[in-house]
Structures are given as structure tokens and as C-alpha cells.
Amino acid sequence: MENKDIAVGLDIGTTKIVVMIGRYNEYGKVEILGIGRSKSLGVHRGVVNNITQTIQSIQQAVQQAEAEAGVKVQDVVVGIAGQHIRSLQHSDYITRDNADKVIDDEDIDTLCNQVHKLVMLPGEEIIHVLPQEFKVDGQAEISEPIGMYGGRLEANFHVVVGQISSIRNIGRCVKNAGLELSGITLEPLASANAVLSQEEKEAGVALVDIGGGTTDLAIFKDGLIRHTAVIPFGGNVITEDIKEGCSIIEKQAELLKVKFGSAWPGENKDNEIVSIPGLRGREPKEITLKNLSKIIHYRVVEIIEQVFVEIKNYGYEEQKKKLIAGIVITGGGANLKHLKQLVEYITGMDTRIGYPNEHLAGDSASEATSPIYATAxxxxxxxxxRKKRQQLHAPVVTEKQPLEADTEAENTQIEEEPNQDKVVEEQKMKSKNFMEKFFDKFKDFLDNAE
Incomplete structure (x- = not known):
């Protein structure tokens, strides 16, 4: 199997590091070839705080995935999350030199590059610039301005910002683990691609990814990302509460949460008891499942309420911003019993658990369809x-060169009346080009840094 046909995702989480290898099958679905998973020892709330341990964990996960898939991993796309991520809405415009010329990809590129020059707080860098609605000469609610005439081009943007030091640390870990970084993307956006359907994104949906260290939120409406947020609490704080509340070690607390935990205390009877072995010959501890559920319940309510505050900040109560598809919960925390019912009770919104099987082939490992692997x-x-776009674009560049050298007049004609297929392709690529430019700059930094 050729390495160019496979793709590798690297999810650097607070509790686990996952390496997933996949490829397209003949039906255009994604087939998962191998999964590697290791305990994450050097990451706290999505931020690397021990480079050496993180490198070792990445290498361990890579070896597992390689052994399962029977291929060698060379380059990876890595996810970025963590409590340093924030987002903002921004509007900007450009005045075009020639209003008699149709708007093309270059104009949108210029507009987005202008947004990249926004002054951020010290140490912060723009990660994603995601265009939303456009305005051409005051005409609003344009989703695709390419091919239109106009002198003033405006747009609303969703801008995602992060600490550049945290992003560079992740890049350094990947490079030192012997891998090439082929791309970086925001983890809530990756999870959304895996678990949401296009219909849900159009109708309006809030994706809640409950990880070990953080809970990520991404809100979609009319097919576009509208709001993102990172809440610095996840499954780990629930485990910590159980450990403190029941006076047991962390490993036992995690097992209790996974096997017997429930977000709804009313489900457990008072006489349901689980016995925990004592340490080094000490007496075993007896814990009632009702008390366990109460501990979990209070912390989960706190997390959901913070998520709900962010959904309210987006303005979901307005008629235009209604989230018809409700809430989709994914990530490791989504496996907690009765969580769906609790979210519906607190928010009053329809809720479902998000399984990442939207694009997976039927013969993919059943393990891959667990919410734990949504980001991967x-x-x-x-x-x-990314690889598909690179393959599509490779021949276009070679064919364009003689045209540029031969006839400038013909090029002008092509610009004025753009080919429709090309317009559609440019539309699909538009929002990703800017991220790739940031990534190229970031890659240069990694190559020069020692």
C-alpha cells in the first residue's frame, strides 16, 4: 500500500494520545486501518507541560498504530485544543481597484489576509479565519461572492485565536517524535466533521466534545461555524471529585466512574453498594452507587451549565439563530450513563450522543465508532x-504556466468569465487556504528553531 493513499490523525489529549491511520475505500468512505493509543503523561488541560513525556507517548501510540495497519507513518495532521483557545467575531472590508472586474479568489484572499493582521494580545496568534456572510456594495447575506461585480467587498469572520507558545510546543513534540507535521486544525472542528451531518449544520447544532481536560463547544448554523469555546473542565475533574469524595486512589476512581458512574442520582437505589479493595491489605471500602452518582451529578451539572452559558452568549434564543438540531455530545465523557437525559433536562434542547460513523466504511474497526475517537x-x-486537494491542484499548476507566458489577453478573458467548476472548487478551498498559509509560516519556525 502506498503511503500517499493513507492519512494519519494525531489527537494529543489530556488523558490519552491517539494515532489513527485511515484511507478512502472504492466507495469514497473512510476505512480505518489502525489505531494506536497511549496514556498522555505530559499534557494538562490540552496544553503540553512536559515535552519529553509527550514525545514518548506519541511514539508509543505511533508504534501501535503502525503494527495494526502494517504501514509506516510519516506525516500527521494534529489537533489543537486547550484552555488557551478563544474565538471572536470580526467584520472587515476591502475597496477593489477595478469594480468592472468580477470578484475572484484573490480578492477574498486579500480580505482574509487583512483579518490576519488584527492586533492580538501578547503571545497570541490567529489560528483560523473562517468567512461567514459576505456583502458586496451593501448587498447583504451573500454566501458566495466569487463571480459577482462590485467595488466594496465586506465579510463577517469567525476568528479563532490561541497561544503561539502552546501551538509551537505541540509542533516541537511531533517533530521530535520523528514525524512530519502536514497540518494543524482546531479539535472541535475536527470532531464536528466526524459526527455531524450537513443537515444538522444547516439546521443549527451545538457540538459538545467532553474530553479529559477540557470541554470543547462548536456551534453551526446555515452550514457555517458560528461560535467556538473551550471550557477548562472535563472528565478528569469528575474523577478527581470521586477520588476526594470517596478517599480512594485515582485509578480506582476512574474505574468507578466508567463502570458504575451515572449523571442521574435518582437511578440508583440506596442499597446498591460497590466494594473497593483496600491498599496493601487494608480493609476494603464500601461505596454506595447513589453517593457516587451524586458526586458525578454535581460536577457534570457545572460543566453543562457553563456550556449552556456559551450557547446563550451565541444568542440561540433569537429566531434567526435557533438551533433546530439541538445538542450533540461526543468525546470520552459522552459515554457517561444518563448524560443525554441530564443535558436535555438542563437546557431543554434535543440531545443525542455523537458517534463518528458519519463517513466511516462499514468494515471499519468497531472501536473507531466510539465517541472517544471522534476527534481522531x-x-x-x-x-x-488535504491530500485530495493537493492531488487535484497538482496538474492545474503545470498547465497554467504556458498560458501565463503565451497570452495575457486570454488570461484576462478567463478571469472575467470564470469557469463554473473552477468557482465551485475555489469555494470549497477558500476557508482552508488561509489556515494552510499560517501553517506554512509555523512550519518554517519549527524548521529554524533548535
């Missing part, structure tokens, strides 16, 4: 899309 599946999809 999304990163594999992202990597496959």
Missing part, C-alpha cells in the same frame, strides 16, 4: 481532504 476520526478526514 475528524483529523483523519481532514488529512484525507
Amino acid at each position: 476520526v475528524g483529523l483523519v478526514l481532514n488529512s484525507l481532504e
Whole structure:
């Protein structure tokens, strides 16, 4: 199997590091070839705080995935999350030199590059610039301005910002683990690609990814990303509460949460008891499942309420911003019993658990369809899309060169009346080009840094 056909996603989480290898099958679905998973020892709330341990964990996960898939991993797309991520809405415009010329990809590129020059707080860098609605000469609610005439081009943007030091640390870990970084993407966006359907994104949906260290939120409406947020609490704080509340070690607390935990205390009877072995010959501890559920319940309510505050900040109560598809919960925390019912009770919104099987082939490992792997599946999809775009674009560049050299007049004609297929292709690529430019700059930094 050729390495150019496969794609690799690397999810550097607070509790686990996952390496997933996949490829397109003959039906255009994604087939997962191998999954490697290791305990994450050097990451706290999505931010690397121990480079050496993180490198070792990445290498361990890579070896597992390689052994399962029977291929050698060379380059990866890595996900970025963590409590340093924030987002903002921004509007900007450009005045075009020639209003008699149709708007093309270059104009949108210029507009987005202008947004990249926004002054951020010290140490912060723009990660994603995602265009939303456009305005051409005051005409609003234009989703695709390419091919239109106009002198003033405006747009609303969703801008995602992060600490550049945190992003560079992740890049350094990947490079020192012997891998090439082929792309970076925001983890909530990767998870959304894996678990949401296009219909849900159109109708309006809030994706809640409950990880070990953080809970990520991404809100979509009319097919576009509208709001993102990172809440610095996840499954780890629930485990910590159980450990403190029941006076047991962390390993036992995690097992209790996974096997017997529930977000709804009313489900457990008072006489349901689980016995925990004592340490080094000490007496075993007896814990009632009702008390366990109460501990979990209070912390989960706190997390959901913070998520709900962010959904309210987006303005979901307005008629135009209604989230018809409700909430989709994914990530490791989505496996907690009765979580769906609790989210519906607190928010009053329809809720479902998000499984990353939207784009997966039927013969993919059943393990890959667990919500735990939503981000990893999304990163594999992202990597496959990048490779597909590169393959589509490779021949276009070679054919264009003689045209530029031969006849400038013909080129002008092509610009004025753009080919429709080309317009559609440019539309698909538009929002990703800017991220790739940031990534190229970031890659240069990594190559020069020692």
C-alpha cells in the first residue's frame, strides 16, 4: 500500500494520545486501518507541560498504530485544543481597484489576509479565519461572492485565536517524535466533521466534545461555524471529585466512574453498594452507587451549565439563530450513563450522543465508532481532504504556466468569465487556504528553531 493513499490523525489529549491511520475505500468512505493509543503523561488541560513525556507517548501510540495497519507513518495532521483557545467575531472590508472586474479568489484572499493582521494580545496568534456572510456594495447575506461585480467587498469572520507558545510546543513534540507535521486544525472542528451531518449544520447544532481536560463547544448554523469555546473542565475533574469524595486512589476512581458512574442520582437505589479493595491489605471500602452518582451529578451539572452559558452568549434564543438540531455530545465523557437525559433536562434542547460513523466504511474497526475517537476520526478526514486537494491542484499548476507566458489577453478573458467548476472548487478551498498559509509560516519556525 502506498503511503500517499493513507492519512494519519494525531489527537494529543489530556488523558490519552491517539494515532489513527485511515484511507478512502472504492466507495469514497473512510476505512480505518489502525489505531494506536497511549496514556498522555505530559499534557494538562490540552496544553503540553512536559515535552519529553509527550514525545514518548506519541511514539508509543505511533508504534501501535503502525503494527495494526502494517504501514509506516510519516506525516500527521494534529489537533489543537486547550484552555488557551478563544474565538471572536470580526467584520472587515476591502475597496477593489477595478469594480468592472468580477470578484475572484484573490480578492477574498486579500480580505482574509487583512483579518490576519488584527492586533492580538501578547503571545497570541490567529489560528483560523473562517468567512461567514459576505456583502458586496451593501448587498447583504451573500454566501458566495466569487463571480459577482462590485467595488466594496465586506465579510463577517469567525476568528479563532490561541497561544503561539502552546501551538509551537505541540509542533516541537511531533517533530521530535520523528514525524512530519502536514497540518494543524482546531479539535472541535475536527470532531464536528466526524459526527455531524450537513443537515444538522444547516439546521443549527451545538457540538459538545467532553474530553479529559477540557470541554470543547462548536456551534453551526446555515452550514457555517458560528461560535467556538473551550471550557477548562472535563472528565478528569469528575474523577478527581470521586477520588476526594470517596478517599480512594485515582485509578480506582476512574474505574468507578466508567463502570458504575451515572449523571442521574435518582437511578440508583440506596442499597446498591460497590466494594473497593483496600491498599496493601487494608480493609476494603464500601461505596454506595447513589453517593457516587451524586458526586458525578454535581460536577457534570457545572460543566453543562457553563456550556449552556456559551450557547446563550451565541444568542440561540433569537429566531434567526435557533438551533433546530439541538445538542450533540461526543468525546470520552459522552459515554457517561444518563448524560443525554441530564443535558436535555438542563437546557431543554434535543440531545443525542455523537458517534463518528458519519463517513466511516462499514468494515471499519468497531472501536473507531466510539465517541472517544471522534476527534481522531475528524483529523483523519481532514488529512484525507488535504491530500485530495493537493492531488487535484497538482496538474492545474503545470498547465497554467504556458498560458501565463503565451497570452495575457486570454488570461484576462478567463478571469472575467470564470469557469463554473473552477468557482465551485475555489469555494470549497477558500476557508482552508488561509489556515494552510499560517501553517506554512509555523512550519518554517519549527524548521529554524533548535
